[in-house]
Amino acid sequence: MTAVTPLDSIHKKGLFGNHHEKNESDLIKISEIKNLTIVQVVHYKNSKTQLSNLQIDGLNFPLKSPKVSSNKETRIIWSAPNTWLVISSKENITKFIIEKCDSDNFAVTNISHSRAVIQIKGTKAMNILKKGCPLNFHEFEKDNSAGTVFHGINIIVDFVSNEPNTFNLFTLRSFGESFYHHISDASLEFGYVGV
Amino acid sequence: MLEIKCPYCGNRSQNEFSYGGDATVKRPSLGKEVSDKEWDDFVYFRKNPRGKHSEFWHHVAGCRQWFKVSRNTATHEIFKTSKINEEI
Structure with a gap:
């Protein structure tokens, strides 16, 4: 597939936020899932x-x-x-x-082609979602999904794995960049790797 | 902030929902001769009670289903929720 992905112009690779003196494997990993x-x-x-x-x-x-x-x-x-x-x-x-x-x-x-998909992975991934999403994550388990909001943007949260916590987040393509800003901003506190 | 039990998704925050108006209002039956007053009452007039009230809510950010909520408008206590085709 050669189509331009929804986050093509915004998703950057590298280390961001509070990553200093932390093991890279402990950082949150943010990636755009393509070709789904x-x-x-x-x-x-x-x-x-x-x-x-x-x-x-x-x-x-x-x-x-x-x-x-x-x-x-x-x-x-x-x-x-x-x-x-x-x-x-x-x-x-x-x-x-x-x-x-x-x-x-x-x-x-x-x-x-109408959805942007962001994957966040890491032990603090749930903490990032808790910052903007009203879902009760204490009852949210692996292989659960829910339609909800993140700072007012309608999203679908799919809990893919718990080793480590991995979430696929789906939003409308037109909200993709704005949603990516919210997610990356929420991740700065923990430090993240753009993959 | 209310916690509303969607009949399909379970307990969710009010942020995910949108209020849809009074659930007690019934549209005049099709084909029935309707006076101006009856139509006016159906379109414009609502009781706005203080206390127990049946309401429509829409789970906009979740399953996108309409359903009914029985709620106290003074205390915001939610007594019951039901699917749109069920009595509340």
Whole structure:
């Protein structure tokens, strides 16, 4: 994919903030996740298709918030009743979803180009999110996701891993740069590495 | 700041929601002859009670679903929330 990524002009690599006299492995790592395929799948209310029989990349659709179905390459996020986001590093996932989710029962929309995706990783990653997000992170576990706000910007938080804490943060592409400023500003206190 | 229990997402902060008005107002039935006063009451007039009140709220930053909240407008205590098609 040769498209310009949403944070192409703003994301910088290197050490920033309060990183002095700290081990680089202890710092927060901020990166832009590129080339993800993001597909919104909506199951029509009147559809008679059973979701329990349906799998995408070997994963079932989670039936309620905040569970995420995941494997190494693909994650299925519950985003609303009968609505999911399938997020995958597989390029052909859209074709696969369209084959499985027929247009009589599902609306399938590729929204890959309309989202900016920031990944924050590190032991202090949760502290960064707590600065601007009202979500109760004490009850937020690995493989959970939630639609919420960060300093007024609508985002989706996806808790990818807890070794160390890793979050993928999705926002609308047009909010990407502003959101990146908020995240990087919140990370200065701990010191961060732009990866 | 209120903590509101979205029927789909669970307890969330008020920041994620948007108030959607009085949930007790009912639109006059379709095809029914409606007087100017009935229509005026439906469009403009609200009770604005001090105490228990049923309201619509929208989970704008979360699941984007509308739902009902029973709330005390004086103390802000939330008694119950329900899906839009359920009685509260």
